[in-house]
Amino acid sequence: MDPVTQGALGAALPQSFADKRALRGACILGLLGGMAPDLDVLIRSPSDPLLFLEFHRHFTHALVFIPLGGLLCALVLHGLIGRRFGFDFKRSYLFCTAGYATHALLDACTTYGTLLLWPFNHVRYAWNTVSVIDPLVTVPLLVLVMTAFMSRSVWPARIALVWVLSYLLLGLVQRDRAIEAGYSVATQRGHVPERLDAKPSFANILVWKVVYELEDQFYVDAVRVGMDVRVYPGAVVNKLDVARDFPALDSGSQQAKDIERFRWFSNDYLAPDPGFPNRITDIRYSMIPNEVQGLWSIEIDAAAPRDRHVAYRTHRDASSERTQQLLAMLRGEADSGGQLLSGRVDASTGGQ
DSSP states (O other), X not given: OOHHHHHHHHHHHHHHHSOTTXXXXXXXXXXXXXXXXXXXXXXXXXXXXXXXXXXXXXXXXXXXXXXXXXXXXXXXXXXXXXXGGTOOHHHHHHHHHHHHHHHHHHHHTSSSOBOTTTTTOOOOBOOOOSOSSOHHHHHHHHHHHHHHHHHTOHHHHHHHHHHHHHHHHHHHHHHHHHHXXXXXXXXXXXXXXXXXXXXXXXXXXXXXXXXXXETTEEEEEEEEESXXXXXXXXXXXXXXXXXXXXXXXXXXXXXXXXXXXHHHHTTTOEEEETTEEEEEEETTOOSSTTOOOOSEEEEOOTTSOTTOOOEEEEOOOOOHHHHHHHHHHHHTOGGGTOEETTSOOOTTOSOO
């Protein structure tokens, strides 16, 4: 998740078991330890734009790395912070490691994918229970951590941990409801999906992006799972077929290899960008959840030298009009195209 949430949760755990005199030092060490795994964003290359995608949430986020990550944090922070609070190195290490340990597990609850079991496998675990930014997680957590810091009481920190866990469990329930709704939509269309995933849309667990694959196509819908279930039918797009979509691309080129790296990162949710035929988009993420226009893509140049990498593009259209479109879905407005799940869902809605 975002650094503020990661730091606040990292602070809350050591706060929850520190004694009153150590609580403030535990908070600071845990906060910095909780943010430290994201230093992997510094692993990047000016000539290889996909390197940071490969190594973000990589070995620094692995469960086996937690003791070493906590140790590295303690080696840096003990002299700067731990000694000022009268901690011996063992206690600094404990607080840093406790904070560090929260990071990967929280990241795995989002949709991006985290290599929790590296080096034993290279699976990007994504439990899809919370958005990478969600103020309903962050704001109460931050307030409770600050309250614990100011009052030197463990109870606000313990309440913060209960709040985060409860919200993530609620997200799990909502995810399963969205998946169930997605299968119902597919059934109404006469489809039997080969695979189906549901991911929370930006900053909430009320409206979900549902994507399912059928016969080399992706069907993308938005589902609002409140007291009732409302579906916002979306787009249909062909699944990426490199030979069909980029026939001039040399299969032995670096760009062809980069496509496979991007495929691994995206869990094979790749499609040609409908608006830009030389781009491949990751359809898992979009500003509007029933659209296929991704938040990032790679750009192919079949005429480029064999050793040239793809270009990496980001797409952030947060215009007022699009923001209002998402808010309308959050409110469950029917005039935005939403249909109650019990009603008929038209498979032809959206573009091909």
